[in-house]
Amino acid sequence: xxTSTIDNLLSQRKQFLNFLHxxxxxxxxxxxxxxxxxxxxxxxxxxxxxxxSAVAWFYRILRNAVIDHYxxxxxxxxxxxxxxxxxLTQPEPNIAxxxxxxxxxxxxxxxxxxxxxxxxxxxxLTEQSxxxxxxxxxxxxxxxxxxxxxxRQALRKQLIATCSICAEHACLDCTCH
Numbered sequence: 001x002x003t004s005t006i007d008n009l010l011s012q013r014k015q016f017l018n019f020l021h022x023x024x025x026x027x028x029x030x031x032x033x034x035x036x037x038x039x040x041x042x043x044x045x046x047x048x049x050x051x052x053s054a055v056a057w058f059y060r061i062l063r064n065a066v067i068d069h070y071x072x073x074x075x076x077x078x079x080x081x082x083x084x085x086x087x088l089t090q091p092e093p094n095i096a097x098x099x100x101x102x103x104x105x106x107x108x109x110x111x112x113x114x115x116x117x118x119x120x121x122x123x124x125l126t127e128q129s130x131x132x133x134x135x136x137x138x139x140x141x142x143x144x145x146x147x148x149x150x151x152r153q154a155l156r157k158q159l160i161a162t163c164s165i166c167a168e169h170a171c172l173d174c175t176c177h
Contacts, residue, residue: 005054009041012055016062023066037065108158116151123148 009016013034020030040061048057105125109117122128122136134144 033065037061108162119151
């Protein structure tokens, strides 16, 4: 594709945007699509036939980009709808089971080192955000992420050691061994 062809396509940006504005819901979406189309045009420049108008060729790229946009949006909508349906059909947690599990975790967590105990309590049990925890502790978010990962691994090992008999016998009471 020659420099003059590229310049010609860039000089008609306003007309291309008008074309897109009639087909999509927001100006921002139109801007995104035209950027994608320009990139595709550069990548597919070898497909432009010498007897073909570059403008007609670019309109075809724009139409395909609009179609791709709506396909992607429809897929996102379907995924969100499935997720919403899952949330609606999810059973409410059993409060008795929740209390038993929390008591068990509370006993097991005592065997972890203090920094692991704190991060498990703050993030997993009280649902504090990782960023807030990191700021409160004066550490980076990356450091908090690593600490949380290690704390969860330590908790898992402790739960396996402490609760394996209960889990095997389904008694849900880690004081039974």
